[in-house]
């Protein structure tokens with residue numbers, strides 16, 4: 001069976017005010033506290049375009065390699081629904097701001113358990129279009145009534161539509177992860193799925209190998225987590241295969257996702273062929289984009305792919321490490337602040353990704369309030385490089401830095417930590433270890449070079465991690481020859 005998936009992603013833009021009025025955009029405010037005649041759809045109220053929302057739309061289009069229309073306009077989509085009191089939504093139909101473009105997928109955007117088994121590495125998922133519209137109000141279904149909160153009504157919303165060329169639930173996961181990263185890089189949206197700032201409808205159809213015509217399109221509505229999208233699509237693939245194997249014919253239908261049950265459920269069969277009677281909104285003049293494109297272009301950030309490549313080239317880190325660093329904009333900025341001008345940028349990447357990340361996780365802190373500054377981490381790495389402290393001592397010093405915010409050199413001085421580099425003292429330790437381990441010593445003499453590491457480990461242990469490992473290696477080798 002061949003799986004075909006297309007996504008429609010809704011992204012709340014990061015503007016201070018709404019799309020067509022001056023009401024603030026704020027998550028979690030008291031219901032209906034951010035409203036005015038325009039976003040309540042009162043008769044006679046007139047919309048005014050939020051220029052920043054248009055800039056962010058065009059910036060998104062530029063980041064995703066879209067063609068930007070030189071002139072674009074808003075249309076009215078006519079329908080009746082309680083969350084939309086004007087009885088039409090202002091959206092874009094005939095001339096959206098952005099056409100085509102793509103989202104590049106990368107290995108680390110896939111779910112962890114699927115990264116070893118990627119079907120089409122470096123795939124680009126093509127887009128159909130990106131348009132700008134206003135969000136509708138939120139309805140809450142209470143016991144005997146329905147409440148509507150108009151705070152969300154009129155919030156600037158991007159709709160990003162992909163071509164139906166995603167071929168697995170894992171690829172859909174990678175698409176959303178990679179797209180979200182780019183949106184965060186451009187500071188276009190906070191893209192927090194839990195807050196509904198990134199939502200997604202999935203279209204999925206299955207067809208037998210060799211059949212070119214697409215199977216019945218099943219839509220899963222209102223997905224609000226990337227892992228939920230993966231699980232919902234995986235469930236649908238199984239459900240549809242089983243149905244087709246039983247000889248059933250699938251019908252076009254709309255389904256919902258019950259996350260706790262781990263199942264999709266039928267919402268409605270047969271889509272109505274809605275006639276929305278789109279027409280250009282007479283209250284809003286067409287928008288010429290030339291100046292806005294210029295402004296958006298000046299705000300183009302370095303994109304995740306470019307950052308990954310540059311980290312490899314400029315700092316000599318592995319492609320994998322560069323990927324993990326670039327996955328998180330703040331982590332990448334931290335690493336870069338530490339690595340700029342550093343003698344050992346590769347060690348800094350290791351420290352950032354291992355010790356620092358796990359200390360932050362243990363403390364439940366984010367990189368934004370990390371008690372160890374990038375410069376302080378660089379100083380620590382330099383102390384190890386210079387042989388002042390051993391790698392093992394550095395781990396201790398790091399934990400102390402994290403707990404107290406003191407610098408590495410202050411802690412080293414205060415605690416009298418230093419690496420044992422006195423050759424006579426190390427020789428004594430080596431003699432003791434060789435005497436206590438006659439077999440590995442004999443093995444090494446017989447040409448078993450790996451035995452040296454064992455003996456070295458024993459000396460390090462005996463010195464409680466303070467001995468200079470390079471010196472230990474040298475002295476052991478000399479003694480065993």
Ligand SMILES: [Zn+2]
Nearest residue numbers: 021023036039
């Ligand atoms: Zn308003």
